[in-house]
Amino acid sequence: MEAIVLYPDDEKKLNQLLAFALESKINVVRLGEEEKKKLAGILLTNLAKKNPKAYATDEEILSVVEEARHERYGK
Secondary structure, eight states, X not given: OOOOOOOOSSHHHHHHHHHHHHHHTOOOOOXXXXXXXXXXXXXXXXXXXXXXXXXXXXXXXXXXXXXXXXXXXXX
């Protein structure tokens, strides 16, 4: 069976998803920070394999990193 990864925006949406999963008897696995990093690495590796000629400039990479930091830490 396939797995689905969901990223709810807030606690309310998370609780709705968990309630739906419980009602539907769907198994739920929550990932810790290290597991999230590993999953992100796997996804990036798969993207790179699909498009080996893709190139991102240093500025584009830094921009994405800054966006992620802002979302995570609000800075």
